[in-house]
Amino acid sequence: MLDPEINAQALVLQLKQTDPPLLLDVREKWEFDTAHIDNSLLMPMGDVPSRAHAEIDPDEPIVVICHHGARSLNVTMWLRAQGFEHVQSLAGGIDGWSRSVDPSVPRY
Template identity: 30%
Template structure:
């Protein structure tokens, strides 16, 4: 069984620039108001589609509001067979301050 790792926004930004996937587990309205460039808004409604379509061999970053909810979500995805899963410390709130050039609305 794989386990997720916690990383800071600088490490996460480097991974995003190298093609890592990003799953944003915040609600749709929060995601729409701003998110990490290229992030997929993952919810219970589209979880099965995501699991079927995502590449389990590609590094996967999980983002929430402050870096707390992303930890159990990251472990869940690791348990589902994703090899390299990371929770972003500080969540999107930290990301938007530390990595503003890698945000979209």
């Protein structure tokens, strides 16, 4: 199974592939509105149990994103327990992404 976390530089490479992972942002709407990676799906952490099976393909690669990486890692482990085998958490979250990949993404 994949490592539970992926760093921002590795995600950049995956996003350049012909079949990039789904970016699943589990922060609250106000956080997403403040800063997000384009083409991310907003699904606040509290909504994941009721929405995941209906809206996400368990066979597709998924990278879960939050502010610093704690919530996304929790969601990653929950999704794996539900049979989503190709899911990873973005280490450092959107804050790390802003610091190391795209400084145009606001930090908060």
